Amino acid sequence: MKDTSSFLDLALDDSMGFDPLGAFDDDVEEDAEEVTEGYLGTPHTDVPAPVVDTRPAPERIADLFSAMAPRRRTLLGMITFCAAPQTTDALDAEVDRLQADNFSVYSPASLANLLERAGALARVTADGEPYPEGDPEPVLVEVDGVSYYEAGEAPEVCWLATEDGAAYAEADKPLDRLTDLLSEDAKYATIYERILGLTAQESGASMPTINEAVDNDELLKSPRLYAPHFIDKLEKCDAVEWRDKSWRITEVGRAGQRIVADLVAAQAAPEPEAQADKAAHDAQ
């Protein structure tokens, strides 16, 4: 076998006359100190049992998305992409595309394994059939009367979204989340309107631009809030995304622009009670 990466080097001269045993005493000293094996004082000799998550797939999937919140869009994108069987290379390329502006230490393989473990993706053959369990047998060959194993060829692995995975992806309604957010945060409707407007520009909006536009608003003085607080909330609703080094509005965000415009208009209109008071005052 070719192996040129040796870590041992002929760095010493044989003529040094080094005596390897000279540095050691013949008598082995007993370690008088008490030996502690592990924090509990007992050796860990048992074989660790493999951890198997027996919860139903929908629960495991929800748990994964909760634990991997920053990767939510990537994970959902993977499930959606695998509506039909996709080769590993194709899936890896899709993950790279999804994460092009959002680097992650998770490799496509790690994310696929996490989704598989949660029950959102499954390995299948190119025909969509369940992938055979276990590794295929190696090939036994005979060369000059000697038997050898050679690595066999496994069927190509493809990835397919499971019913539970597809159901989870379909249940994801970012516009509903955005509607709820804008309803809860109606007080800050003008802030959302401003941010969505900036991100809707052709070149998007940089963070300093957004900061400058909203951070000094009276609405954000007490409690003191800053632009990233709102960007974060909008991003979780898929209303804005970081792309090509700026924040940009998405289709969901454009729908949100219309909602927020209505909110702002409603807030600008006088209250019915105030209108009645004004009418009475005018009549007098």
Add this chain to the structure above:
Amino acid sequence: MTETDTIATAAAATPAAEEATDLAALAELTAQRSAVYRLLARLYRVEVDEEFLTELKAMRFPAATGNTAVDAGYRAIATYLSGADAHTITDLAVDYVRAFIGHGVDAYSAAYPFESVHTSPKRLMMQEARDEVLAVYRSEGLDKLPSWKESEDHIALELEFMAVLGDRIVAAAEASDEAEVERLLSTQRNFLEDHLASWAPLMTADLRRFAQCGLYQGLASLTDGFLQVEEEFFDEIFEGEGDDSADEAAEGE
């Protein structure tokens, strides 16, 4: 023909005219042994990368060496490689960390690949075993490269040391330097007995516990089996020496 058969044949050929043939056979056998040592060393040294995986998948693994553990090891490795896909590199990297590095601090959370851990009472690194192997390396004019950041009693380095000695045996055999061949074989045997064979089985037992993929499970078996074969090999070629010593001692009395 197994390694033992080969060396037995070589050892049986005593006439002077056959000495060159004996040394040639020994050189061939030792080159094979060194290749196995290097394969093991590479597998233990760092995670499998794309290039090494391609190399492994193109290899042929002996199916019937005569040693059950070696056969089981090769079969497990070949089986794992048969199922290798585009994500295998990542899977192996994860398993390497799980098997050899672990995530605990209790000294029982992984198959630590350092002799000191397995031979010191408190399972610490950089203990006497490290000093001893360093001394042995230096006695052979060897030292680790600065790029090697682990301690000298890492199993990969101990295996590589055996391979380097094997290379020197091949060179000495080709130069018909019998005395040097004998000295180097003796050094290999002593190093195997005093170091590798004394602790590697403890580590491979842990490796079986922590590794999840077939490659590292197979590596554990292959290591155990190969070291057994090596011990048998040295027992056989040094068989007469012990008897002679005993005879001499008896005559002296």
